[in-house]
Amino acid sequence: MGRQGTPLGIDVGGSGIKGAPVDLEQGRLAQKRLKIATPRPATPDAVAEVIDQIVDAFAEQTGDSPIGVTLPAVVIRGRVLSAANIDPSWVDTDAEALIKRHTGRAVTVLNDADAAGLAELHHGAAQGAHGLVILTTLGTGIGSALIHDGVLVPNSELGHLELDGYDAEKRAASSAKDREGLSWDAYVDRLQRYYSALEALFSPDLIVVGGGISRDADLFLPRLRLRAPIVPARLRNQAGIIGAAWRAVDLAVASG
The missing domain is CATH 3.30.420.40 (ATPase, nucleotide binding domain)
Structure with a gap:
């Protein structure tokens, strides 16, 4: 035993x-x-x-x-x-x-990213959330987790949506900001395009943003104009x- x-x-x-x-x-x-x-x-x-x-x-x-x-x-x-x-x-x-x-x-x-989404749902920024929660992690690429009424829809790979003719993560991951030397204004424009596309496709009830750049969430999340609330992840690494x-x-x- x-x-x-x-x-x-x-x-x-x-x-x-x-x-x-x-x-x-x-x-x-x-x-x-x-x-x-x-x-x-x-x-x-x-x-x-x-x-x-x-x-x-x-x-x-x-x-x-x-x-x-x-x-x-x-x-x-x-x-x-x-x-x-x-x-x-x-x-x-x-x-x-x-x-x-x-x-x-x-x-x-x-x-x-699916694991991070489950953690945020049960113990972090999405705790108590109902309906559709989308977690994205902004890093080298963009990871994603789709969770509907507490049930994970695995392997969503929403960083690979097409955005302006590119994989979205090539344009909107935090690595793109660093690689291209984007100002916050320019980067927020990219994020607005990306999250607007997510919202148009999935109509989420809540969007949670993780990845190292979420430490600076106050510099960009309040500037995004979306129907759904968009909040920083709590559990980080x-x-x-x-x-x-x-x-x-x-x-x-x-x-x-």
């Missing part, structure tokens, strides 16, 4: 792999997170070995509890269909089976870890 402990969330990013046990009652990390540099190249086995190190580091606290892992990728039933900021060899990898082989633990794998752990526990309960 295994020992149940605190669920573990692990967030795989392009530069670092971060993990921590999660207190799902409080919606916060139960311990200081451990961060290990993402291996180069970030092949499936190399990343799984780092995940195993994080699992081992928190073994005393987590016991045999579920593990949730985020990837910067489209993930369907544990299988990876795309690869952003990780090695192309991830495509068509059964990530859940691979990580389970390395760790010996039950694993749930999901898209990183903990959102992926918290959302991954939440999803793992939710699916474990659902499966009995």
Whole structure:
């Protein structure tokens, strides 16, 4: 009989792999997170070995509890269909089976923005929200999560909507502001075009904006003219870890 402990969330990013046990009652990390540099190249086995190190580091606290892992990728039933900021060899990898082989633990794998969206819904800026919530993360690209009445519609990839003949993230991600040296005025114009397009297509009840640039939310969010409220994410760089752990526990309960 295994020992149940605190669920573990692990967030795989392009530069670092971060993990921590999660207190799902409080919606916060139960311990200081451990961060290990993402291996180069970030092949499936190399990343799984780092995940195993994080699992081992928190073994005393987590016991045999579920593990949730985020990837910067489209993930369907544990299988990876795309690869952003990780090695192309991830495509068509059964990530859940691979990580389970390395760790010996039950694993749930999901898209990183989807995990952040779940965290913000249950413990952050979208807590108590009804109807359709869209979370976007503005960073190197634009990640997105679609959640309707508490149910995640996974792998939405709304950073790839066409905007002025480009992938939207090429024009409106925070990396575009930095790369092109855009003023806040010019960047707000880009964001207005992007979020107006989202609103026209999906009519959300709430938009939540995450990513590092959300720390400066006061400089741009109040300037956007939309029907739906648009608010900054609250959980910042903990959102992926918290959302991954939440999803793992939710699916474990659902499966009995």
